[in-house]
Amino acid sequence: MPIYDVVLAVALVFSAFFAIHIEETIYAVISFGVTLTLFSGLFFLLNAPFAAVFQLIVAVGAIAVFFLAGEMLTPKKKSSQKMKDKIIGLLIAAVLAVPPVISDLRVEVFSRPYNPAFASALWKFRVLDVIAQSVVILILAIGIVMILKIGGRK
């Protein structure tokens, strides 16, 4: 069993659980950033470098936005979460990390007769999807600007 895969899987489960479980928003955001970055490392190990780089870029953007939102929206008060709750969270994360460890993480690779290059797959076969997604993202961006403008006026 490749040790890197197991370490990444365990770290992924732990950081994901803590991102959700920890009450302090800033620490949760940091943990979530670690989760997204570990996803990127996992994709590298799965021989998917394009997806890994894309995931890393998205992680950086998402973390910046979450940091800003978390800092803006979090009231400055002392945390009420007890140490006992944190230890229970640690134990639950450890239990959740067991299945990926005990199961073999190897991926069987077998060849297929048709294997297009990445660029041709994206632009020749999925060009309509890519254009449609671009339009959707553009509409969403316009929607964000409109929502923020309406909110600012009120």
Add this chain to the structure above:
Amino acid sequence: MEYIILSLVLLAIGVYGLVAKRNLLKVLMSVELIAVAASMNFIVFSSAVGDQLGQVFFMLALSVDTAMTAVVIALVLVAYREHGILDVWELSKLKEES
């Protein structure tokens, strides 16, 4: 097959966040985690089959997911500015009051 177990565990953590947490940012993180855990299967199967099409689908899924996150964060900011509330239950009470 084993990566699917990892994906399922991450999905379960995301669902736990959706069910148990009331903070809007936590809920958003849970949704993001569920989306990435589900999208991870594209990469896993792509790697297993030896085909790069899975990476393409992953990128498209992640693009939509990121756009959705941006919209939801904008909505969260507006909700907080208008009502000063970050609690999902409190927001649902606003709907009942109106």
